[in-house]
Amino acid sequence: MDNLDKFQNIIVGKVIKLIPLSLLHKSELVAASSDGNLSELWFTNVPNEKTIDQYIDVALSGKSKGIALPFVVQDIASGKIVGSTRLCNIDIDNRRAEIGYTWYAKSYQRSGVNTDCKLLMLSLAFEQLNAIAVEFRTHYHNHVSRTAIARLGAKQDGILRNHRIHPDGELRDTVVFSIIESEWPLVKKSLLFKQSQYLN
Template identity: 60%
Template sequence: METWLEPLELEGKLVKLIPLQKSHKTDLLKAATDGKLWELWYTSVPSETTIDNYIATALEDQKAGTALPFCIVDKSTNTIVGSTRYLNGEAQNRRVEIGATWYAKSVQRSGINTECKYLLLSHAFEELNTIAVEFKTHFFNFPSRNAILRLGAKQEGIIRNHRIDANGKYRDTVIFSILESEWPTVKHSLEYKMNKRY
């Protein structure tokens, strides 16, 4: 149980998820520059000033056994186009969160997000035997909220004044989840969407 979240690669038709490493710094920054994603006030995308801390925190959480960060590689160009991770892993409760996800603007709404989530959810439910997968996002991150709902997750609620951001602003956090019993139907829905696109 101590090594529940083991580093691994996950691969689909469009993307490959590879374990995040310090050596990915330049490629991650290049991806984040595509659309100046760090300017989105309601999300946390690394910039030149925050990238070192971003990677260090992700790798520290991985070492602690609670996270597994990935770089997202677009197979058509063999370039890193974003990042995602398992977070807040609880081996004893067989629960994990999927989050800290962002994509270069040029690959948004391309099918890459759907496939990434499919790969992560499949591994979580079918290999890690999770009983629930959580998603959390900022109340004002409506694109993310809508994308999570499109996956088939259900909104559980809103935690008000959940966080204080770097600018001292209060963040309300919206929580969603997919349960083990719901996975077969969610999986079927995601496969249907992906097959329509391929």
């Protein structure tokens, strides 16, 4: 994978823009997560007013270490920040990365936002960073996320049991999916078709 320094620009899609995350996005992200009270979902990690500072600190720390590229998701039509996503756990030597920390305001879910976002993020990983595999990880009980990842064309690799300990002591089982380099052309074709359906 290539050095990450040159991948700091805004990425423009058909429905959204991916804008590099900064402290300037703090209030807009809190407003977006309040749409649907997303931070109250026990199986996700969506920031609220109390946790937004730590959320941004972790994201920017990963960026400074060269293991993450965090973005906010901006709806082009309204200009509103509607969520966030991140290329994370970037492994330059082994040409692997994970797309994670993805969430959208409730009113923008089940729209063309996720299709456009995943098309941009996967294109970044496979076509610009030269990845050979891209992972997706989600909570075992996050069935909406699991279904959405499978619909992308990702294949389930397995389940990491007792993978993480949450602050409240809950033990999380993590479901791991991936798309490999040889699968990307067909996945891209499928995403472009889905995108065309939303745009019509």
